[in-house]
Structures are given as structure tokens and as C-alpha cells.
Amino acid sequence: MGARLRVFLTREQDKTLLNLRTTDAPQKVKDRAEVIRLNAHGWYxxxxxxxxxxxxxTVREILHKWQKLGLEGLWELPGRGGKTKYSEEDIVFLEECLKKEPRTYNSHQLAQKLSSDRQVKLSPDRLRRVLKKRGSFGKEPERVIKENKTL
Structure with a gap:
């Protein structure tokens, strides 16, 4: 059995970790801060x-990150997850096409247009979700759903 892993906090560090509970930090960060506080208060x-x-x-990894990086170690590193295959300019390009051209497009045709004109390959389903999330669909690109209708 190895030595007990124990973290010691200054009064300011403990107060900072306690105050994280009331901020709009992600829940994972709040949980990690609580893990560090509990360990400092004697929990195994x-x-x-x-x-x-x-x-x-998992608890040991959090404590080791705290010892190595301090407060910075509570947050996730940037760059996690898949990268977007399109840029904001690509979507604006499609919105301009929808505004200017008299014809209508379906998602397959928009995906082909994006691929041929901008060399960006997006599936029709993904493109449809991106445009819908932005509120750009059909001939009404400025239409945006502002509030949840289930409330």
C-alpha cells in the first residue's frame, strides 16, 4: 500500500474553491474543487x-493535477472533441445564396454547392442541423427561434 495522498490548502485557496460552487463554472469543475476540499479536510x-x-x-488524478497545476488543473484542456469542418464564412455564404437566388435548395443540393464552391464537405444532415440551429432555413434566413415554445 502506497503513502496516503493528501492535499494541504491555504485559507485563500480553500475560500476560492468554496466560491466556485456559486459561479457559473461547469459542474465538473465544481465537483473537482469539492474533491480537493474534502481531501484537504481529511477525507481518504x-x-x-x-x-x-x-x-x-479518478480522485487521485484530480489531486495530482491540483498539486501540479493548481487552480488551472480543474478545467478541461481546450481542443477536446471533434473539430468543425466548416467556418462561419461558409455558412454565411450559403445564407447569401439562399437570399439572392430565386430557386429553393434542399439539404443535399446545399451540401453539393458547399462542396463545389467552397471545398467543404458536410453531410446533408449535419448541414441541415447547423442551418436550423442558426435559424437559417428556407427563404427566411433572418428567422430565429428566440424562446422555447414548451414553457
Missing amino acids: VEKIAAHFNWTPQ
Whole structure:
């Protein structure tokens, strides 16, 4: 059995971690801050892991990141997940085509136009979701859904 992993906090660090609970930080960051505080207050890694329903290794990784990086180690590193294959200019280009040209397009035709004119390959389904999320569909590119209709 290895040595017990223990973190010691200054009063300012403890206060900063406690204040993270009331900010608009992601829930993962709040949980990680709480893990560090619990460890500093004497909780064992296994007890913290049981409390959060995590593995002890996850708790150890959080504590090691805290020791190595400090407050910065609580947040996810940028660049996680898939990268977008299109830029804002590509979508604006399609919106301008929808405004200017008298014809109507379906998602397959828009995907082909984007591929031939801008060399950006997007599936019709993905393109439809992107345009719908922006509120650009049909001949009304400025139409945007501003509030949830289920409220």
C-alpha cells in the first residue's frame, strides 16, 4: 500500500474553491474543487470516490493535477472533441445564396454547392442541423427561434 495522498490548502485557496460552487463554472469543475476540499479536510481517497460514485483513480488524478497545476488543473484542456469542418464564412455564404437566388435548395443540393464552391464537405444532415440551429432555413434566413415554445 502506497503513502496516503493528501492535499494541504491555504485559507485563500480553500475560500476560492468554496466560491466556485456559486459561479457559473461547469459542474465538473465544481465537483473537482469539492474533491480537493474534502481531501484537504481529511477525507481518504476511497471515501471521496464512494461519495461521488467515482473510481479512486479518478480522485487521485484530480489531486495530482491540483498539486501540479493548481487552480488551472480543474478545467478541461481546450481542443477536446471533434473539430468543425466548416467556418462561419461558409455558412454565411450559403445564407447569401439562399437570399439572392430565386430557386429553393434542399439539404443535399446545399451540401453539393458547399462542396463545389467552397471545398467543404458536410453531410446533408449535419448541414441541415447547423442551418436550423442558426435559424437559417428556407427563404427566411433572418428567422430565429428566440424562446422555447414548451414553457
